Amino acid sequence: MERVAIVGASMTRFGQRDAWVRELLAEAGAAALDDAGVDGGDLDHLYVSNMASGEFEGQTGVPNALAHDLAATPAYTARIDQTSSSGGAGVYAAWQSVASGASDLTMLVGGEKMTHRTTAEATDVIASLTHPVEYKQGVTLPSFAGLTARLYLDEYDAPRESLGKVAVKNHKNGVDNPHAQFRKEVDLDTVLDSPIVADPLRLYDFCPITDGSAALVFCPESVAEEYAPDGNYAVVSGIGGATDTHVVHERADPTTMGGVVDSSDIAYEMAGIGPDDVDVAELHDMFTILEFLQSEDLGFFEKGEGWKAVEEGVTDRDGELPINTSGGLKSKGHPLGASGVAQVYEIFKQVTDDAGPRQVEADAGLACNVGGFGNCVTTTILEGSQ
Amino acid sequence: MSDHESDETAGSDADEQEEPTFEAAEYADGTVTYPPHTVGPNGAERVGTVDLREYEARVVTWTTSTATPPGVREPNTLAIVEFDMGDDYDGPVVRALGQIAERGSSDGDDGEGDEQFDVDIGDRVEPVYAADLRDPGAGIREPESQEWDGFRFRPVE
Numbered sequence: 001m002e003r004v005a006i007v008g009a010s011m012t013r014f015g016q017r018d019a020w021v022r023e024l025l026a027e028a029g030a031a032a033l034d035d036a037g038v039d040g041g042d043l044d045h046l047y048v049s050n051m052a053s054g055e056f057e058g059q060t061g062v063p064n065a066l067a068h069d070l071a072a073t074p075a076y077t078a079r080i081d082q083t084s085s086s087g088g089a090g091v092y093a094a095w096q097s098v099a100s101g102a103s104d105l106t107m108l109v110g111g112e113k114m115t116h117r118t119t120a121e122a123t124d125v126i127a128s129l130t131h132p133v134e135y136k137q138g139v140t141l142p143s144f145a146g147l148t149a150r151l152y153l154d155e156y157d158a159p160r161e162s163l164g165k166v167a168v169k170n171h172k173n174g175v176d177n178p179h180a181q182f183r184k185e186v187d188l189d190t191v192l193d194s195p196i197v198a199d200p201l202r203l204y205d206f207c208p209i210t211d212g213s214a215a216l217v218f219c220p221e222s223v224a225e226e227y228a229p230d231g232n233y234a235v236v237s238g239i240g241g242a243t244d245t246h247v248v249h250e251r252a253d254p255t256t257m258g259g260v261v262d263s264s265d266i267a268y269e270m271a272g273i274g275p276d277d278v279d280v281a282e283l284h285d286m287f288t289i290l291e292f293l294q295s296e297d298l299g300f301f302e303k304g305e306g307w308k309a310v311e312e313g314v315t316d317r318d319g320e321l322p323i324n325t326s327g328g329l330k331s332k333g334h335p336l337g338a339s340g341v342a343q344v345y346e347i348f349k350q351v352t353d354d355a356g357p358r359q360v361e362a363d364a365g366l367a368c369n370v371g372g373f374g375n376c377v378t379t380t381i382l383e384g385s386q
Numbered sequence: 387m388s389d390h391e392s393d394e395t396a397g398s399d400a401d402e403q404e405e406p407t408f409e410a411a412e413y414a415d416g417t418v419t420y421p422p423h424t425v426g427p428n429g430a431e432r433v434g435t436v437d438l439r440e441y442e443a444r445v446v447t448w449t450t451s452t453a454t455p456p457g458v459r460e461p462n463t464l465a466i467v468e469f470d471m472g473d474d475y476d477g478p479v480v481r482a483l484g485q486i487a488e489r490g491s492s493d494g495d496d497g498e499g500d501e502q503f504d505v506d507i508g509d510r511v512e513p514v515y516a517a518d519l520r521d522p523g524a525g526i527r528e529p530e531s532q533e534w535d536g537f538r539f540r541p542v543e
Contacts (some may be wrong), residue, residue: 055526119453120453120454120455120456121455121456121526123453123455124455124456124525124526125526127455128525128526128527131421132421132531132532132533133420133421133482133483133536134483135525135527135532136519136520136532136533136534136535136536137464137483137484137485137519137520137536138451138454138455138457138458138459138462138464138485138519138520139464139483140451140453140454140455142451142453143449143451143462143464146449146450146451147447147448147449147464147465147466147483148447149449150447150448150449150507151446151447151507154447154507195452196450196452197451197452197453198449198450198451198452198453199449199450199451199452200449201449247421248483249466249481249482249483250419250427250481252478252479254446254447254466
């Protein structure tokens with residue numbers, strides 16, 4: 001199996017954008033091609049990670065539209081939909097296309113256009129991923145987070161403030177990300193006094209609704225220096241995908257995300273490293289509670305101890321294990337199909353020593369992209385070539 | 387489970403039943419799940435149904451959602467509950483997610499407009515039928531694609 005390198009990366013500004021999904025995808029795609037020094041016509045495969053352009057915008061067939069817009073025809077294209085983990089699933093598809101030998105040059109572009117919808121409408125589009133017995137009760141992804149947060153705080157005797165500190169940390173990190181939707185710090189009182197959305201979680205415990213796109217270019221490591229003449233690129237050293245139950249209440253332990261455990265086990269084994277070897281991580285903090293769950297299920301901390309790491313500053317940018325140096329979904333924003341790609345973009349920047357003011361010491365970095373409420377997960381490990 | 391009936395029987399009876407049932411599935415290895423699936427969590431075939439109306443449950447966790455989608459009551463208090471399936475049941479826990487009922491609700495009367503019951507972790511609750519859990523025509527899902535009645539939970543007095 002070919003080892004796979006990432007030799008180009010880009011992301012658009014995340015936030016409320018005038019552009020529609022085709023334009024967002026083309027903006028990120030063109031920038032990634034430029035970063036890798038190639039043209040659309042050089043691509044063998046072109047994947048688009050997108051959850052719901054048909055439901056949000058009435059635009060389907062986006063991979064073919066993008067191939068045309070970037071002069072990438074006759075490249076093979078496919079749309080990767082795995083709800084909020086469409087981006088991670090796209091990374092898996094792009095990696096697989098090169099690792100298998102089916103493609104010598106693949107681009108993945110993830111994107112979503114959401115902000116033209118009301119919060120209630122966007123929430124309903126996302127909640128449509130739930131089982132009929134869940135949907136008819138009016139459940140939303142934020143209410144799953146409220147249910148889980150209450151149980152976590154109760155089971156592990158964690159203070160409510162610890163969740164707020166995730167938001168404070170990630171907003172602080174987002175200040176230095178020029179692509180982030182929110183580039184301003186928030187203090188703990190602001191988080192704890194914000195309106196209740198899904199008790200005990202409040203407005204600042206949730207990521208915003210976002211427009212945006214991100215892109216990555218993949219090739220065999222054996223030819224990576226053709227595209228990265230300075231020899232500075234990233235290698236996908238480990239990747240794993242897994243699922244958990246569709247119906248959330250059927251999980252044995254509601255505070256454990258089985259898909260995170262299983263996908264990271266696969267990724268660690270492939271990379272030949274363990275959680276102690278990870279220097280920086282991008283986790284799917286769609287809700288603050290998810291940063292605790294993932295940091296534990298990835299093996300960074302013992303079960304029920306993730307909140308202590310945040311309290312002690314371990315996950316700060318200057319901490320022992322920086323988490324969400326990009327600002328995370330919380331501050332950077334969460335354009336569904338783009339998020340998993342943007343997580344890997346940040347890790348790519350970190351392991352190639354190109355993250356500017358967000359830079360940390362990182363030889364190996366991990367991205368964990370979650371769909372639904374842990375229903376589908378992709379964990380990706382990148383290591384720098386230098 | 388001692389009170390299960392075969393799927394065939396349940397199917398033919400369903401048309402004649404007036405009382406809505408809270409249908410969970412039982413599988414050949416004795417496992418029970420809500421909702422029913424094609425096969426059980428261990429791959430065992432489905433052999434019957436269990437009516438969860440006959441069981442009390444305990445609140446595992448709860449939340450009150452104030453940002454609800456179109457057609458959903460606001461606020462919407464939801465709980466994950468775990469059923470007490472009796473000493474003879476040794477399979478995986480049987481849980482459900484459901485709305486917390488309004489104080490004026492009874493079977494068939496959803497008590498719309500009344501205050502929702504307060505619940506806390508560990509509280510004992512029982513199912514209560516509601517004809518419309520949300521407005522089928524207001525959300526993104528095709529109204530004909532699923533049922534919209536079901537069960538809420540209220541504290542056991």
